[in-house]
Amino acid sequence: MQVFELFFILGHTLADAGGVAVALQDLQTSDRNDTGIQTAISVLKQRFGDRLKTSQALLEQHSHTMTYIPSQLPDAVVFAQSTQDVQQVVRVCAEYKVPIIPFGTGTSLEGGVNAPAGGISIDLNSMNEVIKVNAEDLDCVIQPGVTREALNDYLRDTGLFFPIDPGANASLGGMAATRASGTNAVRYGTMRENVISMNVVMPDGRLVKTAARTRKSSAGYDLTKLMVGSEGTLGIITELTLRLYGIPERISAGVCQFETVEGACNTTILAMQTGLPMARIELLDALQVKMINQYSGLEYEPKPTLFFEFHGSPDGVAEQIESFNAIAEELGGGNIQWVETMEARNRLWKARHDAYYAMLAWRQGSQGIATDACVPISRLAECIAETQKDVEELGLVAPVIGHVGDGNFHITPLVMMDDKDEVARAETFIERLNLRAIAMEGTCTGEHGIGQGKRRFLRLEHGVGADIMASIKHAIDPDNIMNPGKVVGYLE
Helix, strand or coil: CCHHHHHHHHHHHHHHHCHHHHEEECCHHHCCCCHHHHHHHHHHHHHHHHHCCHHHHHHHCCCCCCCCCCCCCCCEEEEEEEEEHHHHHHHHHHHHCCCCCCCCCCCCCCCCCEECCEEEEEECCCCCCEEEEEEHHCEEEEECEEEEEEEHHHHHHEEECCCCCCCCCEHHHHHHHCCCCCCCCCHHHHHCCCCCEEEEECCCCCECCCCCCCCCHHHHHHHHHCCCCCCCCCCCCEEEEEEEEECEEEEEEEEEECHHHHHHHHHEEEHHHHCEEEEEEEEEEEHHHHHHHHHHHHCCCCCCEEEEEEEEEEHHHHHHHHHHHHHHHHHEEEEEEEECCCHHHHHHHHHHHHHHHHHHHHCCCEEEEEEEEEHHHHHHHHHHHHHHHHHHHHCCCCCEEEEHHCCCCCCCCECCCHHHHHHHHHHHHHHHHHHHHHCCCCECCCCCCCCCCCCCHHHHHHCCHHHHHHHHHHHCCCCEECCCCCCEEEEE
């Protein structure tokens, strides 16, 4: 699908959006409420003492974006230790109309922790208790600062695990707020499917429990799903109830290489269409394979490569392996390597998770502009092929890596930020990627979130739906204090 076709299609989308679009305003740095901010800091300092910090180094740490978006610092950081702490901060900020920015581990992309109008960053890392594990019900209750690795370490002796793995050792509160997914989503779903209930502090300081601990309910609106993916713009998560799963009897991981990206994508598509219960299936293009070889000391051929994993009973996994081998060989895959020991599997997936650092080591001095898109799986090969043509045409260095089992892929232009021409080409590339995904009935982000960086594309994707989102934001947070300037505009 050529670029002029994308603009033609999306021109109609923009025209159809109409409605109250003109009433949606962007937050500017000039919108700072300096008097309110200083008053709130004074009040909070009296209540929190040394747990309120204003040092430059901490403010910078709580605004870094892990991408090309410039940092915008908060005015203070409060280290919360309880739900009551969060409520106190929110009530003070609500009184003086001061922005609040939740902060977990800081691994979010698209400027999610930036403070475009200053305000108070609430650091939730100290709220890191696993409150309860209900092994019989396959769920657990945790605080938002618990990381995915810490939770699975805690669960190790129970025979249970939490499967959502976005790569970074993110906090689970942050993962819920951004609707994270990752390598296991093809089998276990995203955070949307795995958060049962949450406690959320609302913009006026009230505490809301979004649902009961049951697996289903028909009682009222689904507040849990509303909060999952809201990126801190509607409230602050202070407790989560999560689904757990039994550790499979057998886990087998494999690596299969192809001559073309199309062959790898089509293998994925056929495996999914035939009902193979893949636990993970990840695509690395030839350039990304070269990068992980250099960084992680591996020796794969520089070809498009699938990393994948099957979970289940010994007999079930054996059947799945046999079926996958047949599909891959039919579509040009060869030299399939299987590993089963935990040590070997961890080594394989660590190389995958270290891909970002491998990129930066490949082109030293560059900034990785991490971006993603997601399309219906039947359009995946086409979308990646067209995207790679853009990379070549624009003269960029941009490896592809993706959770291809659900149509989601990442591509990261490695850009020298002092080269204005290269930065402009990267921006053109990102524009084309987002337009192409939306035109293919996909989404501008499969898991990174909207934050600041993709707000315009949210409107292109949802049309009038973006106005409805803004109306919900305005109804819940009329003073626009909850992580303002992210996801949606606000109504004046």
